[in-house]
Structure formats: structure tokens, C-alpha cells
Amino acid sequence: MRVHFISIGGSAMHNLAIALHKKGYHVTGSDDEVFEPSKTRLAKHGLLPESIGWDAQRINADLDAVILGMHARADNPELIRAQELGLKIYSYPEYIYEQSKDKTRVVIGGSHGKTSITAMILHVLQACKVDCDYLVGAQLAGFDTMVKVTAEAPVMIIEGDEYLSSPIDRRPKFHLYQANIALLSGIAWDHINVFPTFENYLEQFKLFLDTIQEGGSLVYCEKDAELKKLVESYNLSSKSSALSKSQKSRFTLLPYDLPEHIIDNGITKLITPFGEVSLSIFGEHNLMNLTGARLVCKQLGVADEDFYNAISSFKGASKRLxxxxxxxxxxxxxxxxxxxxxxxxxxxxxxxxxxxxxxxxxxxxxxxxxxxxxxxxxxxxxxxxxxxxxxxxxxxxxxxxxxxxxxxxxxxxxxxxxxxxxxxxxxxxxxxxxxxxxxxxxxxxxxxxxxxxxxxxxxxxxxxxxxx
Structure with missing residues (x-):
């Protein structure tokens, strides 16, 4: 496979480029600026563009796919050339779906906590030796890249951002992943430059619920009032629709709340059926994130006791407390x-x-x-x-x-x-x-x-x- 990245220097884009390179793809890319750490990491794998800037000559009919980053503009000369040649042009999330469409897709969404929850799940799956691909929004200890795509892993864990997909695709990223297992952590108005009203922002989460696959599940924080109201109203509207099955039969609801815990001399401890579990993280939001992560891991076959044993050594994602x-x-x-x-x-x-x-x-x-x-x-x-x-x-x-x-x-x-x-x-x-x-x-x-x-x-x- 021959793949070209327009805006290869982005934090997510360069990680996907490295992941595909490791998978054996022939990867090229371009950008008008590449900063650290992307620059060094791309150079290490021989993927740093020889020259900075856009050049339509890089685009030819031999390419199997062109992946377009948000940093590029709709009038980008390489994009225009790819369109003229009729090449397959993917946004970043579209290509993630393309790489995971035959896997169980776990999509972590919400206005806050996405990276932390995704990191918790990956930490536990790694400790329990569960093979998975992933996309996460921060560099994690023990993981080489923020993206992993393989032919073998049966599961992909995806941090589902609600921001736009590309300059020519104005859909939120998390609409494109078609979750089998979804998690929503909460809803609080953000990205006002894209979603100018709270109602418009809220609608994106309702549309996300529509993308959850038949027979899947939705893990959600019922302590978040806006999210709880959305899920309950979605349930009622789906039940009343003559055109579809009830929401309960289409996907399972798995609500979560704040787990029982104590703070002992500056250490937060969970109260579990298996005894007290000391944590390296703290804060009610992190404890709710942890509970959501546990329910997702349970859907993937990880027993609660194994989850608690693994999560006790989780130290948090980068820049998250x-x-x-x-x-x-x-x-x-x-x-x-x-x-x-x-x-x-x-x-x-x-x-x-x-x-x-x-x-x-x-x-x-x-x-x-x-x-x-x-x-x-x-x-x-x-x-x-x-x-x-x-x-x-x-x-x-x-x-x-x-x-x-x-x-x-x-x-x-x-x-x-x-x-x-x-x-x-x-x-x-x-x-x-x-x-x-x-x-x-x-x-x-x-x-x-x-x-x-x-x-x-x-x-x-x-x-x-x-x-x-």
C-alpha cells in the first residue's frame, strides 16, 4: 500500500504515518511546518519530508490513498491534484475506520476525560496481555506511539474527538468510527468556533448515539446531568419510532457513577469486593473515569479483580493532573x-x-x-x-x-x-x-x-x- 499524508507533521497524523510505516506500508508526506517532537520522530523512521512546503508533483496515480490533515486548507495544491486524479482521499478518522472496520471498535467520547479513560483502558489491557490497536491523544508511558494499527489485533481502542474531521469534511471525528462499544464521559459546551450554540454542540452527541452499532453497548456517566438527559430522551424517542427497534434492543446501556472510596493520608483508595485498592491518581472525575474504563474492559473480557490489580499502578496520562x-x-x-x-x-x-x-x-x-x-x-x-x-x-x-x-x-x-x-x-x-x-x-x-x-x-x- 502506498499512502501519502498531507500535513504529516500533526500530532495525530505523524503517529498514524509511523504506525502504517511499521505495518509495512510505503508512506510519504508533506507539510508547510514540522515542529518537535514530530520532526525527530518522523526523521527516525525516514518519513520526514525532504523539503518543507506543498508540491503537487508528490501526488501521482500510483497512490492507494491520500490522508488529509486538519492543518491543510481546501485549496491545498496536493489535495487539488489528488482530486483531479480521482484518488481515494480520507480524513484522519475515515482512515482509522478503514484500518479497524473488521475489528471490535471501542470509541471513548465526551467533553472531558477522553484521553485519561483511553489511557486507563490501554494500561489495563497491556497489563492483562490483551492485544489491541489504539488511537490516543497523548503520549503514554510504556507505549511507543499514540497510534497502533496491525492486521492481527481483534480490537481497536479509539479516543473519539468531537472536533471536525478535515478541511473538506465538517463531520465530527467520533461520528465516523461506528462504535461497537461506546463510552461517553459527559457533555460540557466546547469548540465554540465550530459549534456556536450549546444546542448545536449537544446535537453532535445525539448523532454519535445513532452511529453505535447493532448489538453494541453504551457506557455512560449518569452523574452528568446533560448526558443522562440525552440518553434518556434518546431512549424514549427510539422506542416511539415506528421505523426502528427500541434503543434497548439496539445497544445495551451501562451507566456508571462515582465509586466508593476513601482518602487516607493523601492516598485515594477504592473500596472494592476484593478489598481496598490504593491508587496513584485522585479526584472524583478520575474515579468516575476509572469506573467507566472498568466497564469497557469488562466488555472486552477483563475480570474486575484483574482490572483493579492493573489500575493500581496507573499514574495518569500526560498533562492530566x-x-x-x-x-x-x-x-x-x-x-x-x-x-x-x-x-x-x-x-x-x-x-x-x-x-x-x-x-x-x-x-x-x-x-x-x-x-x-x-x-x-x-x-x-x-x-x-x-x-x-x-x-x-x-x-x-x-x-x-x-x-x-x-x-x-x-x-x-x-x-x-x-x-x-x-x-x-x-x-x-x-x-x-x-x-x-x-x-x-x-x-x-x-x-x-x-x-x-x-x-x-x-x-x-x-x-x-x-x-x-
């Missing part, structure tokens, strides 16, 4: 959280885990949604539980994303909490943090970026030094 550094007086975490629901869950988790310590929580407004003037009010009270909440944004980021300007006063008013301070200068934010007394105080850094150049490890070391 990831420990940066600590001593006996202070702990520093980083997290990918940027949406209101994620901020609320993550700050609550750290505060509950360390009730006798102060919490200084920093978040960066960095995404299209978070910097949108209309969406800002969704952050109302989202960091109220922290002792101090520091919100950072850069006016240049707004200009770069071509968004309307916002002011520090607007941001402070949107968060609507007396503990909030707003910063627009990265150096001043760091200086403020390093002016604090960090004894018995934790630091939580939340962003899909890096606060414009903050080295989290260096900052953590300086914070720890100031706690002594």
Missing part, C-alpha cells in the same frame, strides 16, 4: 484543563486531596473557545474553590486567532470570584508566583499551552525552593 515536582511541603501539578467544567473538576480534586494545604491555581485562556467574548461567561465560579486563582491571557494570541479583543476587567468579571487575579504578562505572572510563601501550599498549572514560554519544571523547582 500530572505531577511536575514535589517535596513534603508543596506539590506542583500540570493539567490540560482549559474548559470551565475541567477547571472546576481539577481544582476541586487537588483541594479535596490536600484539604490542609492552600491551593494556588493558574489557568491560561488559550483556545478559541476560552478567548471568545461570548463564551467567557461560562467560566463563572469555575475556580472559586482555589485559595488564589490566577488567570493569564496574551493580547497577541487574540490577534493571532483573529478574535475580538477582551480586557482584564472583562475576564475578572466573567470568572465572578473574589479570589481571581488576571495577568497578561508571563514574566509578571512568574514573578508573582515566586514572591509567594509556598509552605503548605500547592500549585496547579492548567493550560493547553505553556503560559507563553514558562518552563514548568524550572518553575516547580523554584517554588519548592521557596517552601523551605
Amino acid at each position: 500530572e505531577l511536575v515536582d514535589k517535596n513534603e511541603l508543596v506539590t506542583v501539578y500540570k493539567d490540560f484543563a482549559h474548559s470551565p467544567s475541567k477547571l472546576k473538576a481539577t481544582t476541586a480534586a487537588v483541594k479535596a486531596q490536600f484539604p490542609n494545604r492552600k491551593l494556588i491555581a493558574c489557568m491560561e485562556l488559550h483556545t478559541f473557545s476560552s478567548l471568545n467574548k461570548t463564551f467567557l461567561n461560562e467560566y463563572d465560579g469555575s475556580m472559586a474553590i482555589a485559595d488564589e486563582a490566577l488567570v493569564y491571557f496574551n493580547h497577541h494570541t487574540l490577534e493571532h486567532k483573529k478574535l475580538d479583543p477582551i480586557t482584564e476587567e472583562q475576564v475578572k468579571a466573567a470568572f465572578n470570584s473574589p479570589n481571581v487575579q488576571v495577568f497578561t504578562n508571563s514574566a509578571k505572572l512568574q514573578a508573582y508566583l515566586l514572591s509567594k510563601n509556598w509552605k503548605n501550599t500547592n500549585l496547579l498549572l492548567m493550560s493547553s499551552g505553556n503560559f507563553d514560554g514558562v518552563d514548568f519544571s524550572e518553575l516547580a523547582q523554584e517554588v519548592i525552593e521557596r517552601s523551605k
Whole structure:
């Protein structure tokens, strides 16, 4: 098979390119920019384009498939040439389905927790020696790539993102995977640049339910009010339809909630039929994620006792409440959280885990949604539980994303909490943090970026030094 990637440098795209290369495919690719770690990883496998930029001459009739990444545009010369030649052009999720259509497909969806749940499932399956292919949104310890595709594995575990598939395919990615086993963790409005209203965003999850295959199953968090309401209304509408079987006969519902647990001297322990299970992770959202992962693994033949034995050594996915550094007086975490629901869950988790310590929580407004003037009010009270909440944004980021300007006063008013301070200068934010007394105080850094150049490890070391 000869496959060409348009935008091979993307985090997901380069991983799929490497996976297909390992499978024995002849892989080529192009991009107008390739950053680390994609650059080094592609070069290691001989897949780094010889020159940067687009060239229609790379596209010829011998190609079996062209895979189009979101970074490319609809007027890309290589895409136009592929269309002229009548080649098979796939979006990233379409090609994942193509590689997994004869397998049992497990699709993990929801506005939050997707990467963590997928990582938990993969950790347990690896420990239990269950062979599977996978697609996950973060680099995981013990896994070479974020994508694995083979001829042999009977199952594929897929993190199902609701963002768009490609510049010429405006369907959400998770609509294309046709799940046999589906999991939804919750629904909280996101991607406002694509789904301008909550109703429009919610509709994508209803459409996802339509894609679950006959005889499959839906694992879902019934503690999430919006998701519970959606599933129940979908059930009723399906039952009343004269054109289809009832939803219960089409796929099985497997709801989950917060499991019984205790926090003992900073360690979260599950209360199970097999005794207490000590965990390396914590937070109610992680415990619900874990329960969803257990139900998925059970569908794949993993006994509960084996699941608990394996999950006890799970340390979390990259940037998901990831420990940066600590001593006996202070702990520093980083997290990918940027949406209101994620901020609320993550700050609550750290505060509950360390009730006798102060919490200084920093978040960066960095995404299209978070910097949108209309969406800002969704952050109302989202960091109220922290002792101090520091919100950072850069006016240049707004200009770069071509968004309307916002002011520090607007941001402070949107968060609507007396503990909030707003910063627009990265150096001043760091200086403020390093002016604090960090004894018995934790630091939580939340962003899909890096606060414009903050080295989290260096900052953590300086914070720890100031706690002594």
C-alpha cells in the first residue's frame, strides 16, 4: 500500500504515518511546518519530508490513498491534484475506520476525560496481555506511539474527538468510527468556533448515539446531568419510532457513577469486593473515569479483580493532573484543563486531596473557545474553590486567532470570584508566583499551552525552593 499524508507533521497524523510505516506500508508526506517532537520522530523512521512546503508533483496515480490533515486548507495544491486524479482521499478518522472496520471498535467520547479513560483502558489491557490497536491523544508511558494499527489485533481502542474531521469534511471525528462499544464521559459546551450554540454542540452527541452499532453497548456517566438527559430522551424517542427497534434492543446501556472510596493520608483508595485498592491518581472525575474504563474492559473480557490489580499502578496520562515536582511541603501539578467544567473538576480534586494545604491555581485562556467574548461567561465560579486563582491571557494570541479583543476587567468579571487575579504578562505572572510563601501550599498549572514560554519544571523547582 502506498499512502501519502498531507500535513504529516500533526500530532495525530505523524503517529498514524509511523504506525502504517511499521505495518509495512510505503508512506510519504508533506507539510508547510514540522515542529518537535514530530520532526525527530518522523526523521527516525525516514518519513520526514525532504523539503518543507506543498508540491503537487508528490501526488501521482500510483497512490492507494491520500490522508488529509486538519492543518491543510481546501485549496491545498496536493489535495487539488489528488482530486483531479480521482484518488481515494480520507480524513484522519475515515482512515482509522478503514484500518479497524473488521475489528471490535471501542470509541471513548465526551467533553472531558477522553484521553485519561483511553489511557486507563490501554494500561489495563497491556497489563492483562490483551492485544489491541489504539488511537490516543497523548503520549503514554510504556507505549511507543499514540497510534497502533496491525492486521492481527481483534480490537481497536479509539479516543473519539468531537472536533471536525478535515478541511473538506465538517463531520465530527467520533461520528465516523461506528462504535461497537461506546463510552461517553459527559457533555460540557466546547469548540465554540465550530459549534456556536450549546444546542448545536449537544446535537453532535445525539448523532454519535445513532452511529453505535447493532448489538453494541453504551457506557455512560449518569452523574452528568446533560448526558443522562440525552440518553434518556434518546431512549424514549427510539422506542416511539415506528421505523426502528427500541434503543434497548439496539445497544445495551451501562451507566456508571462515582465509586466508593476513601482518602487516607493523601492516598485515594477504592473500596472494592476484593478489598481496598490504593491508587496513584485522585479526584472524583478520575474515579468516575476509572469506573467507566472498568466497564469497557469488562466488555472486552477483563475480570474486575484483574482490572483493579492493573489500575493500581496507573499514574495518569500526560498533562492530566500530572505531577511536575514535589517535596513534603508543596506539590506542583500540570493539567490540560482549559474548559470551565475541567477547571472546576481539577481544582476541586487537588483541594479535596490536600484539604490542609492552600491551593494556588493558574489557568491560561488559550483556545478559541476560552478567548471568545461570548463564551467567557461560562467560566463563572469555575475556580472559586482555589485559595488564589490566577488567570493569564496574551493580547497577541487574540490577534493571532483573529478574535475580538477582551480586557482584564472583562475576564475578572466573567470568572465572578473574589479570589481571581488576571495577568497578561508571563514574566509578571512568574514573578508573582515566586514572591509567594509556598509552605503548605500547592500549585496547579492548567493550560493547553505553556503560559507563553514558562518552563514548568524550572518553575516547580523554584517554588519548592521557596517552601523551605
